[in-house]
Amino acid sequence: xxxxxxxxxxxxCRACNNDRARMMDIVLAVQAKYxxxxxxxxxxxxxAVSTHRxxxxxxxxxxxxxxxxxxxxxxxxLCNDVIDRMHGADRVAETFRQELGIGFGETTPxxxxxxxxxxxxxxxxxxxxALVNDVVVTELHRSTAQHIVREINRHMDPRRLVxxxxxxxxxxxxxxxxxxxxxxxxxxxxxxxxxxxxxxxxALAMSPAEVIRDIKTxxxxxxxxxxxxxxxxxxxxxxxxxxxxxVVCNADEGEPGTFKDRVILTERPELLIEGMxxxxxxxxxxxxxIYLRGEYAYLRAFLEHMLNECRNWGILGQNIGxxxxxxxxxxxxxxxxxxxxxxxxxxxxxxxxxxxxxKNRPPFPAQKGYQSHPTIVNNxxxxxxxxxxxDKGAGAFAQLGSSGSPGTKLLSxxxxxxxxxxxxxxxxxxxxxxxxxxxxxDAGAVQVGGPSGRMVGPDEFDRxxxxxxxxxxxxLMVFGPECNVVDIARQFMxxxxxxxxxxxxxxxxxxxxxxxxxxxxxxxxxEREDLAYLQELGETIKTMSRCGLGQTSxxxxxxxxxxxxxxxxxxxxxxxxxxxxxxxxxGAALGEAQAIVGRRSVHFAD
Amino acid sequence: xxxxKVATTSLAGCFGCHMSxxxxxxxxxxxxxxVDFDKSPVDxxxxxxxxxxxxxxxxGCCNEENVRVLQDFRKHCDILISVGDCATMGGIxxxxxxxxxxxxxxxxxxxxxxVHNPKGRIPDDPELPLLLDKxxxxxxxxxxxxxxxxxxxxxxxxxxxxVALLSNKPVNLPYELIKYD
Ligand SMILES: Cc1cc2nc3c(=O)[nH]c(=O)nc-3n(C[C@H](O)[C@H](O)[C@H](O)COP(=O)(O)O)c2cc1C
Ligand code: SF4
Ligand code: SF4
Ligand code: FES
Numbered sequence: 001x002x003x004x005x006x007x008x009x010x011x012x013c014r015a016c017n018n019d020r021a022r023m024m025d026i027v028l029a030v031q032a033k034y035x036x037x038x039x040x041x042x043x044x045x046x047x048a049v050s051t052h053r054x055x056x057x058x059x060x061x062x063x064x065x066x067x068x069x070x071x072x073x074x075x076x077x078l079c080n081d082v083i084d085r086m087h088g089a090d091r092v093a094e095t096f097r098q099e100l101g102i103g104f105g106e107t108t109p110x111x112x113x114x115x116x117x118x119x120x121x122x123x124x125x126x127x128x129x130a131l132v133n134d135v136v137v138t139e140l141h142r143s144t145a146q147h148i149v150r151e152i153n154r155h156m157d158p159r160r161l162v163x164x165x166x167x168x169x170x171x172x173x174x175x176x177x178x179x180x181x182x183x184x185x186x187x188x189x190x191x192x193x194x195x196x197x198x199x200x201x202x203a204l205a206m207s208p209a210e211v212i213r214d215i216k217t218x219x220x221x222x223x224x225x226x227x228x229x230x231x232x233x234x235x236x237x238x239x240x241x242x243x244x245x246x247v248v249c250n251a252d253e254g255e256p257g258t259f260k261d262r263v264i265l266t267e268r269p270e271l272l273i274e275g276m277x278x279x280x281x282x283x284x285x286x287x288x289x290i291y292l293r294g295e296y297a298y299l300r301a302f303l304e305h306m307l308n309e310c311r312n313w314g315i316l317g318q319n320i321g322x323x324x325x326x327x328x329x330x331x332x333x334x335x336x337x338x339x340x341x342x343x344x345x346x347x348x349x350x351x352x353x354x355x356x357x358x359k360n361r362p363p364f365p366a367q368k369g370y371q372s373h374p375t376i377v378n379n380x381x382x383x384x385x386x387x388x389x390x391d392k393g394a395g396a397f398a399q400l401g402s403s404g405s406p407g408t409k410l411l412s413x414x415x416x417x418x419x420x421x422x423x424x425x426x427x428x429x430x431x432x433x434x435x436x437x438x439x440x441x442d443a444g445a446v447q448v449g450g451p452s453g454r455m456v457g458p459d460e461f462d463r464x465x466x467x468x469x470x471x472x473x474x475x476l477m478v479f480g481p482e483c484n485v486v487d488i489a490r491q492f493m494x495x496x497x498x499x500x501x502x503x504x505x506x507x508x509x510x511x512x513x514x515x516x517x518x519x520x521x522x523x524x525x526x527e528r529e530d531l532a533y534l535q536e537l538g539e540t541i542k543t544m545s546r547c548g549l550g551q552t553s554x555x556x557x558x559x560x561x562x563x564x565x566x567x568x569x570x571x572x573x574x575x576x577x578x579x580x581x582x583x584x585x586x587g588a589a590l591g592e593a594q595a596i597v598g599r600r601s602v603h604f605a606d
Numbered sequence: 607x608x609x610x611k612v613a614t615t616s617l618a619g620c621f622g623c624h625m626s627x628x629x630x631x632x633x634x635x636x637x638x639x640x641v642d643f644d645k646s647p648v649d650x651x652x653x654x655x656x657x658x659x660x661x662x663x664x665x666g667c668c669n670e671e672n673v674r675v676l677q678d679f680r681k682h683c684d685i686l687i688s689v690g691d692c693a694t695m696g697g698i699x700x701x702x703x704x705x706x707x708x709x710x711x712x713x714x715x716x717x718x719x720x721v722h723n724p725k726g727r728i729p730d731d732p733e734l735p736l737l738l739d740k741x742x743x744x745x746x747x748x749x750x751x752x753x754x755x756x757x758x759x760x761x762x763x764x765x766x767x768x769v770a771l772l773s774n775k776p777v778n779l780p781y782e783l784i785k786y787d
Contacts, residue, residue, distance in 0.1 A: 529749075579680040584747050590670060592707045593736040602732045603674040 006044045008033065013048035020049040021371070023059050023353030027066055028294075028334055036070040055354075062355040062501075064118065064337030065294045072107045072114035074152050078130040078140075080117040081256045082491045083414045083477060089128035092140045093117075099149035113152060119339065119495050120256035121295040124414035124477075125182045125421045132158040134297040136179050169266045174302040181263045182421030185437070187408040188400065189388045190381065190424050196270055197315055199390035203278045204321040211282040212238065215386060218394035219406045224250055224342075224379030225449065225473030226548070230386070233376055236366035237283040240374035245285040247276050247328075248351070248370060248377045252293045252335055252342035255450035256495060257475030260410035261380040263422045265292075265299050268384060269306040273330060274315055275383030278390055280328035281320075283376055288330035291347050294337045303332060339499040343547050344377040345369075346501070357501050358547035381410055381474070402428030405466035413438045415478035431470055432461040440478040445485050445564070450475035451492035452552035454559040455485055485564045486571060490518040492556035500549060507550030510541040514557050525582040526572045531561060610659035610772060613683060614646040617672040618699040618741060619665025622758045623690040624648070627662070629761035637765075640772055645682075654682045660771060661685070663750075664758075665692045667742045668699050671735035680748040685771065688750045689764070691757040693743065700741040707739055756786060 012029045016022040026045055030037045037045075037060045046053040060066045076096060080089055093104070096115055100108055107114040123129035126138035130148075135158040137148060148161055165171040166180040183191060203211045216231030237245055249272065253261040264272060276288045292300060307330055310316045318327045338356045340346045345359040348370050369375025385407055389397045398406040405427035411434065414420045418439025425434065431448070435441055447455050448465070449472035456463070456470065463469045479488065493515035502508045514537060517530055538554030545551050561568060576582060586604050594600055616624055624647060630637065643649045644658050661683030667673050679686060691697040702710050715721060715728045744750050754767055763783040770777035 579677050579748050581746060581748060584742070586670075586673060589673075589738040589740075589742070590736055592739050593711075596708055596711050597728055597730050597736060599730040599732065599736075601670050601736055603670045603735070 002040060005034070005038070005040060009041050009044040010048050013045060018049050019353075020051045020055070021353045023049070023056065024333065024336065024350060027056070027060055028336060031066050034070070035073060036067050038068060038070070042068070058355045059353070062338065063294075063335075066336055070107070070111065072112050073156060074112065074133055074158060075114045075116060076130055076132050076148070076152075077116045077118040077121070078104075079119065079121050079123065079128065081120045081124070081127075081495065082488055083120075083124045083257065084127040084129065085491070086415060086479075087127045088141060091142055092128050092130075092145045095142045095145040096149065099146055112156065113149075118295075118337065119498065120254070120258075122253055122259040122262045122293070123179065124257055124259055124412065126180055127414065131295060132161060135159055135161055136177055136298055137161055138178055138180070169302065172302055174305050175266065175299060177298050179262075179266075179298075181267060182419075183263060183267070183424075184413075184419050184421040185423040185425065187424030187426065189397070189408045190264065190268060190271070190384050190410060192388075194268075194271055194387070195391060197274065197313060197321075199387035200274050200277055200281075200315060201321055203281055203390045204323050204326070208238065208282045208284060211278065211390070214389060214394045215282070218385075218389045218397040220382065220385055220389060220397070221405065221467060222379055223381035223385065223409065223473065225255065225452070225471075227467045227471060230378060230382055233366050233378075234279065234283050236364070237285075237374040237376045240367050242374050243284070244373040245283050246370040246373055246375040247279045247283065247285045247288040248344075248347070248365075248375055249276055249288065249290045249330075249380055249383055250342060250344065250347060250377050251290050251296070251380050252339075252347060253296070253380075254293060254339035254342040254499075255452060255473055255475055256492075257412060257414055257447065257450045257477045258473060259412045259414075260422050260474045262296060262299075264380050264384060264410070265296065265303065269303055270310060270315070271384040271387050272380055273307065273310045275386040276330060277310075277315055277320065277328050278386050279376060279378070279383065281323075281326055283374070285376075286327045286329070288328065289351055289370070290330060290332045291335060291341070291351060292332050293335045293341075297334065300332060300334065307332070339495075340501045340547070340549050343549060346547065347377060348375065355501075357503060358549075360546065379473075401426045402464065402466050404468045409465065409472070410474055411465070411472070411476050412474045413440075413476045413478065415476075416440060416443065416480035416483070417478045425465070427466045428464045430462055430464050431456070434465065434476065435461065435478065438476075438478065442481050443478045444481040444483045445479040445488075447475070447477040447479070447488070447492075448472045450477070451495055451556055452548070454555060455489070455563055456559075457563045460563065485560045485567050486518060486522055489556040489560045490515060490522060493518060493553075496549065496553035500553070501547075504545045504547075504550055506541045506544040507546075507553060510537055511550075511553050513537060514541070514554060518557065520583050521568065521571050524571065524573060526568075527582055528572055530572070531568060534558075535561060609640065609642045611644040611656065612641045612646070612660045612662065612768075613644040613654065613658045613679065614648060614662040615664065615675055615679060616647060617663065617665035617675060617693070617744070618668035619690065619692045619697075621647075621664070623662075623664035623693075626690075626756075626758035626761050627764050630765045631761070633765055637768070640769070654678065656682075658683045659685065660687065660768070662687050662689050663693045663744050664689050666696045666699060666744055667738060667747050668702075669735035669737050673738070673747060676744060676747055685751045686744075686748070687752045687754060687767070688744045689754050690759055691755060693750075694745075694753050694755055696741045696743045697757065700743075703740040707737060710737065755784065 042056040128140045129138045170177045220230040221227045341350045341356040346356045350356040365375045411423045448470045496511045500507045538558045541554045645654045661679040688694045
């Protein structure tokens with residue numbers, strides 16, 4: 001057995017050229033084959049790729065989809081984010097527990113099935129959803145959960161759980177998923193019919209500098225959340241003094257509530273691939289990487305196929321479009337379940353075969369990115385905009401949307417509304433109009449931009465969606481009039497506590513403290529002073545953290561305090577008359593000693 | 607005008623913080639010009655005689671009596687200061703927080719190497735305050751207004767802080783007074 005393991009692990013490493021930069025591919029393959037990357041496997045990998053064992057172990061211990069201890073042959077990962085809970089994920093969880101006879105985080109005694117929770121898997125519009133190995137199951141309820149367990153017990157083949165196919169390319173033979181695209185509104189940039197290769201051809205007719213000039217004229221800003229001007233980023237990379245440059249597409253889509261990239265990857269992959277090729281031409285790169293989140297592994301074969309198609313169509317390959325010397329190709333790098341890997345420097349760490357730790361900036365990736373070479377990292381949607389800008393012209397693009405935020409934006413709408421799904425809207429649209437469109441007019445609160453964004457109430461519904469007002473990487477979570485915003489904030493904090501990489505103390509510890517204090521407030525043990533405490537601590541985390549995760553993780557708390565003071569007021573009790581902190585319980589503190597000593601307290605008789 | 611009153615106490619502490627207070631040397635004469643001491647080991651007044659401006663707390667809460675005293679301080683003092691690391695964070699006594707309470711009792715009364723206890727019983731004399739499930743820093747029991755860290759805080763730190771408070775001026779603690787390595 002152990003001989004076998006070593007031989008086959010060595011083979012996996014050899015298939016990856018014994019290249020330690022491909023550590024992610026290696027450990028993912030070992031995990032898939034053996035249900036874990038055991039201690040022995042780690043030793044073998046370290047030897048094969050000539051690195052220290054600790055390097056391997058630090059990767060294995062970092063990602064949620066990797067483990068050093070054996071997991072079941074089938075792993076059921078149920079999303080327990082707020083949207084899924086709103087739609088009954090707790091009942092589904094209960095059914096899984098009962099049917100399997102195990103709790104979350106456990107494996108059945110026969111070693112066959114493991115049960116886990118996972119944060120958002122990008123299926124919020126069809127929640128509750130779960131992954132059964134790579135297979136996505138959606139719109140779960142008690143009876144489907146029961147059915148899943150019984151089926152898996154019978155044949156151990158997650159693919160056979162897919163009995164109905166979703167719309168569009170979800171039915172493609174290389175996807176075969178029950179996922180639905182739910183495209184509710186197609187706009188002129190992403191979902192309008194496209195003329196394959198036209199954008200690239202027009203770009204190749206210009207000089208790279210002219211391409212960048214056009215992107216700047218279109219005033220394109222990043223669609224991934226931060227909104228950095230794309231043309232400027234490209235110019236930095238192009239200007240960097242290093243001929244080896246890279247184009248990276250951020251398809252990690254980990255922000256809970258966001259699922260629009262999933263739909264682009266399913267329906268418009270060629271728009272993305274073409275956009276990356278244009279970027280390659282513009283900055284002078286010959287290699288591209290699509291960093292695909294582990295949760296979207298079900299799209300991988302299809303995307304590989306589309307890359308091949310693009311090679312056939314002459315969008316990728318050598319001397320593209322007859323342009324001598326312009327070579328460009330793309331590979332897919334799989335992630336393994338880590339939200340922080342969506343942060344661009346962490347993403348690059350992950351591509352380099354390391355833990356998904358963010359890096360210090362500067363240097364920015366455009367100066368020193370992938371393997372220290374100039375690299376542009378852009379969101380899936382950003383690249384699609386690029387293709388369209390090249391095809392239809394910068395002017396046409398800039399005319400869409402609002403002056404500060406040209407173009408359209410894909411919104412992933414989920415939660416308490418009639419039509420969850422993806423909407424391509426022009427920037428500048430009022431939140432209220434979006435709510436009308438999605439059937440969520442009576443919303444009590446909307447989380448704009450996912451947990452790292454802002455929670456807004458009805459008095460802000462007339463603000464426009466754009467970079468300067470309600471900015472969003474795409475997520476809009478709608479909550480009904482009865483929602484408990486403090487509890488939602490608590491759930492978001494749970495997410496950040498789980499996903500912090502742990503490097504900065506303010507982020508690693510501070511988020512836990514925020515969450516604990518919210519729990520106390522929710523339990524009726526809050527004091528008025530807690531609000532000042534939360535705000536002060538939140539600001540500290542924001543300013544003292546290294547990467548965007550810590551710089552935004554306090555937002556659920558800070559924005560709910562700002563927009564929903566009454567919700568907190570209602571939970572804060574008047575201070576007690578005994579002078580004790582509301583969180584201090586003298587009875588509980590003395591219970592144990594009374595039992596051991598066998599007498600009651602003299603100081604606190606009752 | 608009557609002088610403001612100051613009270614002090616040592617809860618689960620070692621009296622080191624009080625020793626540090628005495629370390630202000632001859633400034634203690636200035637201090638008694640500024641304030642009167644109420645309940646405090648310094649003058650051995652056992653119960654509060656009235657309202658106090660400032661209460662200095664040394665040590666955290668390890669037993670019910672500490673809690674009662676701290677509650678009393680909160681009731682009688684306008685401002686409470688946690689003095690020293692024990693009051694602020696639990697300090698050395700809080701090392702027991704990782705040991706089950708039953709084991710603590712057994713070590714103290716049954717199994718410890720120097721224990722003589724022929725009856726083999728944990729005493730239930732009401733004179734011996736019941737232990738809390740763990741040692742609490744003071745601010746987890748009552749509201750604390752200020753913290754002076756250090757084990758103990760240097761005499762100058764205590765002096766500067768007290769004088770600033772009593773004269774209603776912002777406290778100026780230079781780096782040397784709050785540096786502990
Ligand atoms: C914790 C964290 C997670 C992120 N996740 C994503 C993501 O999933 N997708 C994405 O495009 N950008 C994500 N970003 C933003 C990226 O760091 C980066 O700004 C973006 O990919 C740049 O592309 P753009 O300019 O085209 O938006 C994330 C940032 C942080 C701090
Ligand atoms: S802010 Fe948080 S996630 Fe980002 S580097 Fe620091 S600890 Fe890691
Ligand atoms: S802080 Fe130090 S000096 Fe003060 S009571 Fe605690 S152990 Fe003693
Ligand atoms: S799939 Fe559960 S919140 Fe997105």
